[in-house]
Amino acid sequence: MSGPTTPDAATPGQGADLPAALSEEALAAALEQAQVAFAAAADLEALKAARLAHVDKGAIAGARREIGALPPAAKAEAGKRVGAALDAVRAAYTAREEALQAARDERILVQERVDVTMPTGRRPLGSRHPIELTQERLVDIFVGMGWEVAEGPEVESEWMNFDALNLGKDHPARQMQDTFFVDPPDGGLVLRTQTSPIQIRTMLTREPPIYVVAPGKVFRTDDLDATHTPVFHQIELLAVDKGLTMGHLRGAIDHFVRAMFGDVKTRVRASYFPFTEPSMETDFQCFVCRGADDSCRLCGGSGWIELGGSGMVNRKVLTACGIDPDVYTGFAFGFGIERALQLRNGVSDMRDMVEGDVRFSGQFGMAV
Amino acid sequence: MRVPLSWLGELVDLAPGARGAEVAASLVSVGLEEEALHGGDITGPLVVGRVLTFEEQIQKNGKPIRFCTVDVGHHGQRVTDGIPQEIVCGATNFEVGDLVVVVLPGAVLPGGFAISARKTYGRVSNGMICAEDELGLGEDHTGIIVLRDYLGEAAVAGVAPGDDALALLGLGEQVLELNITPDRGYCFSMRGIAREYWHSQGSPAGAFRDPGVVPSNPPANLDGYAVHLTDATPIDGSPGCDRYVARIVRGIDPSAPSPGWMRSRLTQAGMRPISLAVDVTNYVMLLVGQPLHAFDLDTLSGSIKVRRARAGERLTTLDGVDRELSPEDLLITDGGQIPLALAGVMGGATSEVTESTTNVLVEAAHFDPVTIARTSRRHRLVSEASKRFERGVDPRVADDAAQLAVDLLVEFGGGTVDPGVTDVDTTSSRTAYPLDVTLPGRLVGVDYSRDKVVQILTDLGCTVEDPGVAPLEVVFVTPPSWRPDLVDGPDYAEEVARVDGYDRIPSILPTPTDGRGLTHAQLVRRIVANALVGRGYTEVLSYPFVSADFGDILGMTADDPRRSAVRLANPLSDQAPLMRTSVLDTLLDSLRRNISRGQRDVALFELGMVTRPLPGASHTAPVPGVDRRPDDATIASIDAAVPSQPRHAAVVLTGDADRAGWWGAGRAADWTDALDAVRTVAGALAVPVAVSAGDAAPWHPGRCAAITLADGTLVGYAGELHPKVLDRLGLPARTCAAELDIDVLTTASAEPTRLKGFSTQPVALTDVALTLAEDVAAGDLQSVLREAAGEFVEWVTLFDVYRGEQVGADKKSMAFRLAFRAPDRTLTTDEVSGFRDAAVAAAAARFGAVQR
Incomplete structure (x- = not known):
């Protein structure tokens, strides 16, 4: 280390006459010393000490202090020289500092490594019931096309559930449905056996054009087993407008099938339902084997899967709801939501859908 | 209906080489439902x-x-x-x-x-x-x-x-099993199925041989057995019996067996051969769809009278059951006095054909479908005859059917037919329906020509008259006697469509134009469900049936309105005859099932309807006619009879709310989690709710929160469940739950949320610890602090509660942090102190709180 030097008042002007500490050689030597010291600093702590010795103090700092005593003419040259030396030493410092910081950071990140395969989940996510999710999915297909969602009560009047749907007291079809009656049995109330009373409620309260989709819980007096449940879910379409034909009905069903099961064909055949005339039953092509597998477990090898009943709204039903059947026609289509779940998601046992075991719904999360 | 293929082939020409599968496909194409294909699949010895x-x-x-x-x-x-x-x-x-x-x-x-x-x-x-x-x-x-x-x-x-x-066993050939829809009663016969198959092949001339046309059938005369039809109380104006054919065959050899071909056909059709007389009636019924009854003539006294039963009258039917009859039941009686048979449903024991019967009276009658349906239902007695009569039997085939039976009894039983032919016929002919020939096309969406419509209807057996005058689209159609289901335009449209082929129906996507998306109420339910899932709850859908003592189990007071429940007249189980009045009733069962299956930490929710009849209200809904829209008052009274069914959401949780793991211990679920669920739901809907101490079953009286809207409307309850309730239900201690009326929250969130401004100035925080009596509710204290803290208070939160010697017995210290912010400037320390002091002063005045 060089000690403080006394400015030489007798030497104005030229560089050659500057004090030794300000000489090029001295500064170069000081810079080299500093660079060596920086390089030798093994960590940021040592580097800080080296900085103190070679930048904040030391030969270059000392040289800098001597500038003040120089004659004005020499100051510029000396200042420039010291400045250059300082820049160089600082650059060397910064470079070393960055290198050491990078090494330190890297080391810390390595030290902080965790085993990300450890289990997490202090608060696990819950899950929706796949029947509800399927229902929402079905509903959204139609809402996206401009249909609306209609709903109705589960404890329903017999008139809405049967009579208005052309299911009079003695109609054979009324025998096909095993109905829960509200006590007293002649009080005119039942647990709805189908979502169709929502059709009636809609037609009683809205003017055509009507395009609604009606999902809901329905009830039949079946005991719970692998294929039956007394409480299940249906979804139903009702359209009433001028000029609607079975072609429109088929179009709506085809769209629904494609949205739900992919690009598969449908076929239709005549059927019977009291609330529609003409009536129709629809099958769709098996979306697993497309008819190519004789032992397909989904379609049983037939290549077709039964979808559900539909038809043109019976004139009597329109009339009972105050809609002129000579002006408007309508169509209706019903489908079991449990069935959609069975088909799309491989749920084979109805009991799983009703028992509320968290391991059932948990598999679906919020998507079905 | 089981259809042996060989029998079918006798009545109609089957397509060359057609086996069961092809015949089934043809029948399906005209609207029959294939149930199964039997037989023909056994090979070898x-x-x-x-x-x-x-x-x-x-x-x-x-x-x-x-x-x-x-x-x-x-x-x-x-x-x-x-x-x-x-x-x-x-x-x-x-x-x-x-x-x-x-x-x-x-x-x-x-x-x-x-x-x-x-x-x-x-x-x-x-x-x-x-x-x-x-x-x-x-x-x-x-x-x-x-x-x-x-x-x-x-x-x-x-x-x-x-x-x-x-x-x-008739196993060498195929038997097709078809499901017959209620409108196609005529397909409960080989005759009907053969006709349908014929239509599926394009109704080629001469290919269908109608077995209902029997050339040997003689005209009726007055020498037959005396039969009287009476009906003092017809149902809906239709007499119980409008045709009765009676024929007598004498001298049948009671030991004569039925021919093998007949036995084998009966077996194939699913009926058991019994004796010649019975087999013949069954065979003819299968062939032409006319149920026949054979009486042992020697048990009859000389005349038959058909009438309604009298109150108190009894009859022992062939199945050995002694039945009390209803005045609506139609009876075949001997001379008007002794009941012989439940008309169209089942014969009686006294006149049954036995192994010694030699003289037989064959009945071929036509009965009113409604009468038969009601009798069959009333007596829970479904027979081959009742199935057919209630769906409609061809009233014109009775005499031919009787003749078929007579011929068979004579041929195989060696009997002699009486020359007397009884045929009491009061049936009326069908009137022609004016059909607009463009209607099928307009309903179905296929362009059917006028000729096509007329041709198809004619093939079906209709008589079509074309008047050729305006309006030119109209033809007059009289349906065949075997099609009582053909009544108005759409019925004919379906016939045209199915015979022409449903596969011609085009696929045209309808395009509604004014859909408004999901309603607010529908969106609310999705929001609530999804928010709870995010909070760790799993959705279940439990059956809404509860036991008669649910109110006692849940510890409800005697006057709790939730005890008023709808009762089912025919519940699946006597253990659960009522409809739930809260979702929690049935959700707790789902929890119990999960626990019993080994789950420990369970959080469930359900969103669904509950039924809330008004206590003491009579829920009787009128059943108006359907020939026109009921008037508004009638619709209103139907609606009034349907009990209120609000939608509720309930949550229940037990075990650890925060799970234990390698990170440390878990945190047991407690009442705060139930309230968190409530706040999650309310927060998701941006509905402010107030919490106060509540006392409602089935919650712990000291750990029950009542949830209300700002205007005081009750939303529901949350907290820990009552230990006795948990004990009774076998659920873990400390199980917590909440139940909310989603309809209330739907209404409360219906208006769009209006944004309130918020400041971007620096926040000033200050803490205050207050000592006060143990019974002061934190919520009340917080409200007072907040109200008194001035306009710039942004939030107030309780961050510590301390009890101990330093604060004294029956006292607690609560530490609150208050945050202040002015909309336009940084608040000074003096200002903030002033706000805090005002808040403390209010707490002191209201609750005697002392700042520590």
Whole structure:
């Protein structure tokens, strides 16, 4: 280390006459010393000490202090020289500092490594019931096309559930449905056996054009087993407008099938339902084997899967709801939501859908 | 309806080479439903065998096994080894000497089940003695088929060991099973099915031979058996019986067997051969759809009177049940006095044809569908006859059917027919319907020509008159007598569409234009459900049925309005006859099931309807007519009778809310989690709710929060459940739950949320600790602090509670942090102190709180 030097008042002007500490050689030597010291600093702590010795103090700092005593003419040259030396030493410092910081950071990140395969989940996510999710999915297909969602009560009047749907007291079809009656049995109330009373409620309260989709819980007096449940879910379409034909009905069903099961064909055949005339039953092509597998477990090898009943709204039903059947026609289509779940998601046992075991719904999360 | 293919082929020309599958496809194409295809799938030796010996051994599993030798004629081991067939059999319902059905090695049974000689129970079984289900003949597997029981004594008279059992049982050919929809009563006959098949082939001329047209049928005369039709109380104006044909055949040999072909057809059709007279009536019914009844003439006194039953009258039907009759039941009576039969449903025991009957009266009548349906339902008695009558039988076929039966009884029973032919006929002819020929096209969406419409309807048996005058689109259509279901335009449209082919219906996507998306209420339910899922709750859908004592189990007070529940007249289980009045009622069952299946930490929710009848209200809904829209008052009274059914959401949780793991211990679920669920739901809907101490079943009285809207409307309750309730339900201690009325929250969130401004100035925080009496509610204290803290307070939160010697007995210290912010400037320390002091002063004045 060089000690403080006394400015030489007798030497104005030229560089050659500057004090030794300000000489090029001295500064170069000081810079080299500093660079060596920086390089030798093994960590940021040592580097800080080296900085103190070679930048904040030391030969270059000392040289800098001597500038003040120089004659004005020499100051510029000396200042420039010291400045250059300082820049160089600082650059060397910064470079070393960055290198050491990078090494330190890297080391810390390595030290902080965790085993990300450890289990997490202090608060696990819950899950929706796949029947509800399927229902929402079905509903959204139609809402996206401009249909609306209609709903109705589960404890329903017999008139809405049967009579208005052309299911009079003695109609054979009324025998096909095993109905829960509200006590007293002649009080005119039942647990709805189908979502169709929502059709009636809609037609009683809205003017055509009507395009609604009606999902809901329905009830039949079946005991719970692998294929039956007394409480299940249906979804139903009702359209009433001028000029609607079975072609429109088929179009709506085809769209629904494609949205739900992919690009598969449908076929239709005549059927019977009291609330529609003409009536129709629809099958769709098996979306697993497309008819190519004789032992397909989904379609049983037939290549077709039964979808559900539909038809043109019976004139009597329109009339009972105050809609002129000579002006408007309508169509209706019903489908079991449990069935959609069975088909799309491989749920084979109805009991799983009703028992509320968290391991059932948990598999679906919020998507079905 | 089971349709033997060979029988069908006698009535209508089947397409060349068509087997069961093709015939089924054709019938499906015109709207019949295929249920199953039976038979024709057994190959190889299936023979009659006679049991020669058996040796019974009880196996380790307690099951008896019989090692049998069976005479199978010139087959099997008799041929190869010169000994009778050795067969191991698990059934015990046979004796030595019985004729049975034996399937021999090399045969293949339905389902591809190949038979070979194989070792079973330690010995080689060379084939198998068959049960019904193994041959696809039925579901019965209680024992093997013993031919004497299965076919009847008479039928097995000429059968010998080694005979082909395929032919004997009618298994060699295919039988199609069809499901008949209620509108197609005429398809409950070979005649109807044959006609439908004919339509499926384009109704070619001459290809269908109608068995309902019987050339030998003589005209009626006045010499027949006396029959009187009366009906003092017709239902809906329709007389109970509008046609009654009676024919008499005398001198039938009671021991004469039915011909084999008839027995085999009956068997194929799913009916059991019994005796000639009974078999003939069943056969004719299957052929033309007309139920017939055979009376033993010698038990009758001279005349038949058809009338409604009298109150208190009784009849023992053929099934041996003594029935009390209703005045709505229609009776066939002997001379008006003695009930002989429940008309159209079942005969009575006294006039039954027996094994000694020689003189028979054959009844072929037409009964009112509604009368028969009601009687069948009332007596829970469904017969082959009632099934047909309630769906509608062709009223014009009765005399032909009777003649068919007479001819068969004469031919095979050696009887003589009486010349008297009774035919009391009060049926009226159908009126023509003015059909707009463009209607089928307009309804179906296919352009049917006028000629096409007329042609199809004519083929179907309709009479079509074309007046050729304006309006030119209209033709007059009279349906055939066997189609009571054809009434108005759409009925004919369906006929045209199905015969022309439903496959021609185009696919056109309808395009509604004014849909408004989901309603607010529908969105709310999705939001609530999804928010709870995010909070860790799993959705379940429980049955809404609860037990009669649910109110007691849940600890409800006697006057709790939730005790008023809708009761089912015919519940699935007497244990659960009521409809739930809260979702929690049934959600707790789901929790219990999960616990019993080994789950420990469970959080469930359900969103669904509850039924809330008004206590004491009578819920009786009017049932108006359907010929026009009921008036508004009637609709209103229907709606008023339907009980209120709000939608509720309930949550329940037990075990750890925060799970234990390698990170440390878990945190047990407690009442705060239940309230968090409530706040999650309310927060998701941006509805401010207030919490206060509540007291409602089934919650712990000290740990129950009542949730209200700002205006005081009750939303629901949350907290820990009552220990006694948990005990009664067998649920873990400290289980917590909440139930919310989603309809209330829907209304409360209906208006769009209006944004309130918020400041971007720096926040000033200050803490205050207050000592006060133990019974002051934190919520009340916080409200007072907040109210008194001035306009710039942004939030107030409780961050510590301390109890101990320093604060004294029955006291607690609560530490709050208050945050302040002005909209336009930084608040000074003095200002903030001033706000805090004001808040503390208010707490002191209201609750005697002292700042620590």
